[in-house]
Amino acid sequence: MNNRFDRGGSWFMLVWLGLCVLILTLIDISIGSVRIPLVDVWNTLAGKPPSPEWAAIIRIFRLPKLATAIVAGASLSISGLVLQSIFRNPLAGPDSLGIGSGASIGVAVLMFAGSAVGALGAGAGGVGVVGGALLGNLPALGYTLLVVAASAGAGAVLLVILVISRRFEQVVTVLIMGLLVGYLTSSIVSLLVYFGSPQKVQLYLAWTYGSFGGVRTGELPYLAGAAALGFVLIIGETKALNAFLISERFASTIGIRVRTSRTKLLIAASILAGSVTAFCGPIAFLGIAAPHGARMLTRSAEHRILVPSAALIGICFALLADILSSLPGKGAVLPINPLLALIGSPIIISMFFRREKGPIGEEAR
Amino acid sequence: MSPERSPRHIPGIPETSRGLVEPQLAGSRLAGIAFKQNEAPGRASLEASSLAIGWEQGRKKHILVQNISFKVYAGHLVALVGPNGAGKSSLLRTIAGLQAPCGGLLSLLGKNIAQIPVEERASLLACVFNERMESGYLTVSEFVAFGRYPYTNARNRLTSEDKHKIAAALALVGMNSFAQRTFVSLSDGEKQKVQIARAVAQDTPVLVLDEPTAFLDAPSRIEIFRLAERLAQEAGKAVVLCTHEVDLALKTADELWVLDREHRFTAGAPFVVARSGAIGRAFDLPTVAFDSLTGTFRPRSAR
Numbered sequence: 001m002n003n004r005f006d007r008g009g010s011w012f013m014l015v016w017l018g019l020c021v022l023i024l025t026l027i028d029i030s031i032g033s034v035r036i037p038l039v040d041v042w043n044t045l046a047g048k049p050p051s052p053e054w055a056a057i058i059r060i061f062r063l064p065k066l067a068t069a070i071v072a073g074a075s076l077s078i079s080g081l082v083l084q085s086i087f088r089n090p091l092a093g094p095d096s097l098g099i100g101s102g103a104s105i106g107v108a109v110l111m112f113a114g115s116a117v118g119a120l121g122a123g124a125g126g127v128g129v130v131g132g133a134l135l136g137n138l139p140a141l142g143y144t145l146l147v148v149a150a151s152a153g154a155g156a157v158l159l160v161i162l163v164i165s166r167r168f169e170q171v172v173t174v175l176i177m178g179l180l181v182g183y184l185t186s187s188i189v190s191l192l193v194y195f196g197s198p199q200k201v202q203l204y205l206a207w208t209y210g211s212f213g214g215v216r217t218g219e220l221p222y223l224a225g226a227a228a229l230g231f232v233l234i235i236g237e238t239k240a241l242n243a244f245l246i247s248e249r250f251a252s253t254i255g256i257r258v259r260t261s262r263t264k265l266l267i268a269a270s271i272l273a274g275s276v277t278a279f280c281g282p283i284a285f286l287g288i289a290a291p292h293g294a295r296m297l298t299r300s301a302e303h304r305i306l307v308p309s310a311a312l313i314g315i316c317f318a319l320l321a322d323i324l325s326s327l328p329g330k331g332a333v334l335p336i337n338p339l340l341a342l343i344g345s346p347i348i349i350s351m352f353f354r355r356e357k358g359p360i361g362e363e364a365r
Numbered sequence: 366m367s368p369e370r371s372p373r374h375i376p377g378i379p380e381t382s383r384g385l386v387e388p389q390l391a392g393s394r395l396a397g398i399a400f401k402q403n404e405a406p407g408r409a410s411l412e413a414s415s416l417a418i419g420w421e422q423g424r425k426k427h428i429l430v431q432n433i434s435f436k437v438y439a440g441h442l443v444a445l446v447g448p449n450g451a452g453k454s455s456l457l458r459t460i461a462g463l464q465a466p467c468g469g470l471l472s473l474l475g476k477n478i479a480q481i482p483v484e485e486r487a488s489l490l491a492c493v494f495n496e497r498m499e500s501g502y503l504t505v506s507e508f509v510a511f512g513r514y515p516y517t518n519a520r521n522r523l524t525s526e527d528k529h530k531i532a533a534a535l536a537l538v539g540m541n542s543f544a545q546r547t548f549v550s551l552s553d554g555e556k557q558k559v560q561i562a563r564a565v566a567q568d569t570p571v572l573v574l575d576e577p578t579a580f581l582d583a584p585s586r587i588e589i590f591r592l593a594e595r596l597a598q599e600a601g602k603a604v605v606l607c608t609h610e611v612d613l614a615l616k617t618a619d620e621l622w623v624l625d626r627e628h629r630f631t632a633g634a635p636f637v638v639a640r641s642g643a644i645g646r647a648f649d650l651p652t653v654a655f656d657s658l659t660g661t662f663r664p665r666s667a668r
Binding site: 088236238239242243245246247249250252253254255256257295298299300301302304 | 511
């Protein structure tokens with residue numbers, strides 16, 4: 001799979017995307033409730049802060065938010081790329097496998113179960129009672145619990161999906177099961193929301209809008225560590241990913257241990273998507289859209305190219321959404337999720353239209 | 366089965382009517398492809414004894430065909446024919462190691478196939494299955510490079526030897542000018558040839574082809590059969606293919622395997638099998654019968 005490497009076109013695209021990320025990074029730091037001119041952002045980062053307040057704002061608020069956006073964008077898009085390649089389905093993503101809704105149910109149980117126990121009986125279990133009691137006052141201790149709950153929910157759904165994928169060879173079956181598990185979890189969430197108090201419903205809804213601003217500096221290493229772990233696992237399996245794009249049987253005939261590779265990749269994809277969902281809320285769209293962008297821009301089917309370019313495109317999307325969410329200024333912040341869909345869908349739709357006009361032999365999946 | 370070459374045409378058909386396409390690369394054919402000397406007679410590349418194939422559902426075994434015994438030697442082309450549902454694809458999947466045997470023994474180059482690790486198996490046996498694929502921006506040469514997967518490192522860095530083998534495999538099937546095209550842009554016949562090139566690049570002593578002529582026009586079908594024949598004779602591979610082209614199989618193959626509707630397995634030299642009536646038993650319908658003199662099917666009323 002070397003021709004595109006030899007021509008260097010794909011690597012050039014990576015450099016170009018890297019530049020985009022750099023520019024968006026500077027803009028993202030400059031924009032917020034207080035506008036800091038780009039020159040001063042640069043000077044502060046270079047170690048010559050023009051004012052101590054700005055330096056503090058950048059260090060305490062802007063940099064953690066920026067880092068979160070970068071890690072979240074990269075994690076979700078790599079996770080989506082892996083799931084799309086494994087399931088050979090352009091609509092696969094962290095959400096369609098139920099990983100996102102798994103995280104949601106963890107959070108919902110935590111937030112509502114305490115008050116819903118009376119209505120639903122003992123079904124919600126002990127965690128909910130404890131969580132409900134603790135969550136009376138988010139964001140103190142409750143925040144950490146939220147992260148744990150979301151990770152546990154994502155992990156539980158992953159476990160179910162893994163068992164299913166071991167039982168059924170057919171990849172489509174697993175995808176359909178993922179959708180059904182997703183429906184199951186969202187119906188439970190709906191019931192919990194229905195019985196929840198208005199105050200808690202609002203809290204829960206705030207989490208579902210998605211935000212990069214809630215991660216504190218102390219929590220960043222966990223998010224980054226999870227992302228690094230997932231990335232390393234995936235980079236070691238790029239050969240398997242290339243072959244999975246043809247079929248699992250094909251992969252097996254050219255010497256790939258299908259179940260081992262698939263399990264490893266599914267675990268990695270869930271770590272990536274689960275950790276981001278826990279910390280930032282269910283960020284929709286990125287995981288499905290960024291891989292398409294990567295394929296179209298690089299015109300490649302080689303995952304050694306696709307993984308980094310999907311990550312960079314995901315970061316661009318995340319930063320752009322974060323910049324737009326801070327644009328109103330004066331402390332007002334728009335929710336990330338609607339913004340992401342608002343920027344991303346037209347871009348992807350226009351990409352598909354442009355591709356249709358391309359010469360024969362350049363159709364994408 | 367005897368390792369000696371069997372007569373290559375059936376009585377009643379003059380040699381001249383075989384009508385096979387001439388090799389395209391007469392001068393430089395097989396350039397760069399490692400020639401493997403035919404193995405000493407006696408050691409089969411593929412060997413089955415009392416093999417039973419089928420599938421397992423929970424603890425229940427569904428046996429589709431049993432008592433399959435055969436030997437396939439290097440340099441031989443075996444054609445498997447039979448009506449739909451007789452178990453051709455199951456047999457090929459079992460041979461390819463993708464489906465566990467339900468009983469009996471199947472060995473690949475002297476080793477029990479169930480005990481060969483996936484990675485090693487890929488360097489001994491290559492196969493081409495018919496499947497719809499979404500290959501996206503994958504180019505032809507990238508696709509053929511999949512054949513080098515068993516040999517490349519985790520980063521899939523192609524050595525100059527790998528690149529050489531990819532180019533040689535493409536040249537062998539006459540597709541070298543298509544190297545930079547995307548795979549999806551090819552016609553069905555071209556795709557089939559590129560798939561075979563991928564299997565050739567895998568550089569294995571055994572090659573399994575699942576209905577390589579499906580969906581192809583008549584000249585392409587003959588071309589594919591000719592290619593399979595050359596891979597056996599010139600590259601010394603043991604080639605097993607299944608097909609619906611009974612007449613082409615009779616003319617081209619060294620050995621014919623027949624699976625009939627009652628899931629019985631018959632193997633032998635093509636003309637012997639044709640004469641024995643096994644093909645007729647496998648395929649005949651109330652209105653259509655196999656004529657062992659001409660090696661073709663004809664309506665019963667035509668006589």
